[in-house]
Amino acid sequence: MTDNPRRHQEEIAAALRASRELGPEYDEAVAASLVERVDDTIEERVKHHVARRTGADEPRVGVASNTVRMVLALVCLGISIPITAIVASLIGGAMSVFMVWAGLIGFYLIAVLGLRR
Numbered sequence: 001m002t003d004n005p006r007r008h009q010e011e012i013a014a015a016l017r018a019s020r021e022l023g024p025e026y027d028e029a030v031a032a033s034l035v036e037r038v039d040d041t042i043e044e045r046v047k048h049h050v051a052r053r054t055g056a057d058e059p060r061v062g063v064a065s066n067t068v069r070m071v072l073a074l075v076c077l078g079i080s081i082p083i084t085a086i087v088a089s090l091i092g093g094a095m096s097v098f099m100v101w102a103g104l105i106g107f108y109l110i111a112v113l114g115l116r117r
Contacts, residue, residue: 076108
């Protein structure tokens, strides 16, 4: 059944005519069919109402957070190799390389935690 009230009236009238034509022995089957249609209509309207209340009908705009995290991880990894080479050649020492990696990991973690908000 659709949301058109006129169509509902026509379907109920058709069920009543069928009941009259078929006779009293089919009244129960016609009534069960009509009740099933009404139940389906109510269920459809409730689903639509709940979806509208929860915002499920609204399309989500933007890129999925998993995609953003993956791109961010690849960018951090792509940047980390040249930066490590530059720092190692200019400054040298394990501590400077450790600081570069700590900074990159910190940047990644802050960015990912910021995406969850």
